[in-house]
Amino acid sequence: MVALLWILAVLLLVLTLVDPRRLWYATTAWQFKHPEANEPSGASFALGRVVSGIGAVGFGLAAIVSTAGSVAPLSQDRLDSAGYSAARELTGSYGKYGSPGVSQITDAIGRDDVEVREGRTVNDDDRSFGESYGIQEFYELRGVDDDSITGCMEVSYVGGLFHDGDIDVDVSYAAGSC
Known part of the structure; x- marks a missing residue:
């Protein structure tokens, strides 16, 4: 988004x-x-130049503000903003054996000062052999320089070894530890 601006x-x-x-x-x-x-x-040519100049200034200011936000020091508010944005970006359809992992979450967060750690996985084991089952994977987000800045990414989907077709993944973010 920032690159487009x-x-x-x-x-x-x-x-x-x-x-x-x-x-x-x-x-x-x-x-x-x-x-x-x-x-x-x-006059038409002049008006075109004025409109292009105003647009350039507007998009330039938006790009500067967006860039400054992504390189500013990490705070809980900045982590929360990046976490919610990453959750929206990662929600969707994935291949049969795929779901967002540490590297995809790290890329979606887009900050070098956030460490993503794989947490616990919860399976709905009340299914008989061969059926698809609910899976919840938790990922802890923690500030590299400040351990008090934390967030939790939850990846939920129905899958398993015998699940047919693509999986629909729902990703949510919450501030604080998992």
Whole structure:
């Protein structure tokens, strides 16, 4: 998401700096039999530059704020925000033998100052042999520099050795230890 904001900001900045008349001839003039007769006015080109400049500033500020939040020192609020975002990102359909693990959770959190540890796994063992059963996997998130900053990621799904097809994984996050 942050990368997209940076790309849009740079693209709009480039459009602001490029000669709008040359850009119009390169992208749109080919559609007209007599492009000189259909060329937009100077005011139209100026307005395009102003709108692109305002957009570049807006997307640039959003990118700076987003980037600053991801590189700012870890706090419980920042971990909670990253945890909830990662839970939304990781929820979905996975292959038969796949579910989010430590590496996928670490990537979704997107911070080097958070350690992800695999916790306990709870199985619904009341099923007969060969049936799918409920599985809950817990992952503890802990600040590398500050052990008091903690979170818990719960990955729930119905699976097992004989489960047919893909599995639908539900991921939730809660502040505090697992």
